[in-house]
Amino acid sequence: MAFPNDNRIILALGAVLAVVAAVVIALIFMGRGGDDEPTTPEERAGLQLDVTEAPDLEPTRELRCFVDGRFVGMATLADCARQNGVATEGLDVGLDETGALAAAPTAQFAPPPEEPPLELTEAQPITPPEVSPVGPAPQPVQAGAPCLRHVGGEWRQLSAGMSQGACVQALFAGTCVRPGDAQYGRWGDLTLRLVPRRVEQSQDNSRFRTLAEQDRNCQFPGLR
Template identity: 65%
Template sequence: MPKDNRILIAIGAAVAVLAAVAIGLIFSGGKKSAEPPPAAQGGLTVDVADAPELNTTRELRCYVDGQFVGMATLVDCARRNGLATDALDVGVDETGALVAAPTASFAPPPSAPGDLAEAEAPAATEAPDVAAPEPTTAAAAQCLRHTGSDWRSLSSSMSLNACVQALYAGTCVTPGDALYGRWGNTTLRLVPRRVEQSQDNNRFRTLVEQDRSCQFPDLR
């Protein structure tokens, strides 16, 4: 084949490749991605587990007996509720507004389970009269969740730590609200940033703190 023909063939092939690339760019450039932008995919996330720092003169939404009574400072809101300031739960609601309310004021403790606990409790066995040991987190007992109208059993034999995780891991509540559970004869209560426990369903004390991700790192 003459040398000139080979040169012409090479030039023609190069031109064809360039034309194909140009056509591909033209057609691909006019198409838009079907996926929504990252901002649209993320959605809105409201973190109610961590309240901003407060000063004594800053006003926030105050609740008394579950009713909004207007804007008030933390000290004034506590006075209206007849409580010390550390007895108020402070956080942000779904709108991002600061809220103060007595602990669990929107969800008072339910009555202790009756027939359900008795029906699902293991049968008692005869035992010698010895002093009962203090309950520990490693002991096993029935774990119950209060659904708002009744009690539902999660397990008939579970440790205290496992019961807290099963009831509340990944769940946060807003100020003034609470979620209840039972571990044996102990009432459990999730309030903002902590789980509390009570032996008499009346006086509660902190059992474990909850982090901003609604988890319990101290129970791991």
């Protein structure tokens, strides 16, 4: 069998073979790289999870479950709620002290304290300052109620009179709590409770309803 003597033909054949080999190698590496990408919603959620989106987790995703303050193992949100005897809405979901996603009944680790003494929650009457006939017009008296914080097993008054929004900001702005934990305050005759992602209020120190949502920076943009 005779081979061509022209070097140009040999170089051209070599170039064609090199291009074909490069294309084949590129296709092999591209195929291998695709295997590392998450292919299911569960895998993507595991990589991109945000605590503020915890209530929208996939139903089959398991997280650390607490019952009566004890870690009882991994469970889905629905299974953890059943073990606690509450609806799924009654669970707080977030990161626990280990940094793992966890669920526990609202305020399980910090139940409401006893109400403060009556003298701390009664607003003192405000007497408008006297002004002379030629003096400046009196400023309107700001309505408000006493604002108290529960810390160290006792109630401490922050202000004798402020608005509810200002009281919530003074008590809880910049503070986030873990699942099942809570912090408490008082505005007039209302109990205020900070739990993961929201602050709640109660007139009977037992049944709470949401007052304001908390953002991922532990702030309350909806309150002024």
